[in-house]
Amino acid sequence: MRKGLLNCYRHLIMGLATLLIIQSCSKASSGDTTNTNTTGTGTTTTAVTSWLTTANEAFLLQKMTTPLNFSSVANTNINLTVDSTQTYQSIDGFGFALTGGSASLINSLSASAKTALLKELFTADSTFIGISYLRISIGASDLSAGVFTYDDTPNDTTLSQFNINAGDADLIPVLKQIIALNPTIKIIATPWTAPSWMKSNGSAIGGSLLPSYFQVYANYFVKYIQAMQANGINISAITPQNEPLNPSNNPSMVMQASDELTFIKYYLGPTLQSAGIHTKIIVYDHNCDQPAYPLTVLSDSTVASFADGSAFHLYAGDISALTTVHNAFPNKNVYFTEQWVGAPSNFANDLSWHVQNLIIGATRNWSKNVLEWNLASDPNYNPHTVGGCSTCLGAITIGSGLTRNVSYYVIAHGSKFVQPGAVRIASGLPANLPNVAFLNPDGKKVLIVFNSATIAQSFNIQFNGQYAATGLPAGAVATYIW
Secondary structure, three states: OHHHHHHHHHHHHHHHHHHHHHHHHHHHOOOOOOOOOOOOOOOEEEEOEEEEEOOOOOOOOEEOOOOOEEEOOOOOOEEEEEEEEEEEEEOOEEEEEOOHHHHHHHHOOOHHHHHHHHHHHHOOOOOOOOOOEEEEEEOOOOOOOOOOOOOOOOOOOOOOOOOOOOOOOOHHHHHHHHHHHOOOOEEEEEEOOOOHHHEOOOOOOOOEEOHHHHHHHHHHHHHHHHHHHHOOOOOOEEOOOOOOOOOOOOOOOEOOHHHHHHHHHHHHHHHHHHOOOOOEEEEEEEEEOOOHHHHHHHOOHHHHHHEEEEEEEEEEEOOOHHHHHHHHOOOOEEEEEEOEOEOOOOHHHHHHHHHHHHHHHHHHOOEEEEEEEOOEEOOOOOOOOOOOOOOEOOOEEEOOOEEEOHHHHHHHHHHOOOOOOOEEEEEOOOOOOOEEEEEOOOOOEEEEEEOOOOOOEEEEEEEOOEEEEEEEOOOOEEEEEO
């Protein structure tokens, strides 16, 4: 009991200290700004709203009430310059993997609790976080309750037994509710394995797709996309294989670059085209340490005519690999499709790593989206397959109640404010203030800043020759909108 009270007091003191730091940073560097909308020397022209998450969790995506305005008066703070005239890639969205396990947990909630949670996650207005992009698995992922594909009937080369409802009764109903809330949400789908009877080892784990089944498997993708469309679910993009160089997950399948090139060039691309399907094909979908894989696949001009771009994870390598691939193929898009938070999470460390490498790092390296893995888990990090990830912490923990975890706040700092169709714009990189900026379709600017220093920092947001003075505690992230 005494230990619990001491912890409560400790968190209270940390929260008060953080608040004092924020206020002192703002006031000490505020210069002559005033809360008006007039013009002239020393007066403001544009108000800035800001939302803060701190390493000590005293502030969790909290809107700041201290006035923050642009002024023509300079001060001694370092400047973080935003230039909306220099633009880069457009943004499709921010979100999560809606695994089969996530869907089953969400579907287990009472009708009112489920409605409230889905509104919070997927409604795009000032009250909610506006997730705009989802990743789902074609068949089971390792965060499904069991292993299945949509046709597990051996040698069913005509796919007469294909069944979109096989193995998972929750995903499609939850997706339908999500689409009702956000009809324009983008969905990328990827298989963890082909049906075992199409594979070299006859197993759900490892092995590779037999060349004799390349056409049947291309037909399988067509069946899948059409079946989802019949349920009112538009699949925006597919990747041929999740983590094609990982033979160890359950389920999993190896697809070397040469095989993926052949599969897309002669089978998947032409088959989708013949069926009149416009779903994007995105290659690779694995770690940043092997950029040679997507470079090899995209180097074939026929494949390039079918492929929209390439997708990446960051369990190995450096996020700059996205720029390497972008520079080689500037007319092809890059995407960031998966990164887990390992349980038990260290909030401060995970906030720092994920914001710097994904929200900021991936988008500054040309990614059109950022997706975390995964949306929901229970208190024991279930469901998962035998041999699947047993320590994957969901953005939401669903148990006797709901707990919002670190990846919820990481993604929300983008999804709540950066609208689909926004473009990344130029922003400077002062020491210890990694950041990224966007221009929304409605004309508003969005700036996401992380303080990577070990002490609080004061700085100016400099835009169009004016300055908005602000500050961040160590290890904190803020999103600024004007």
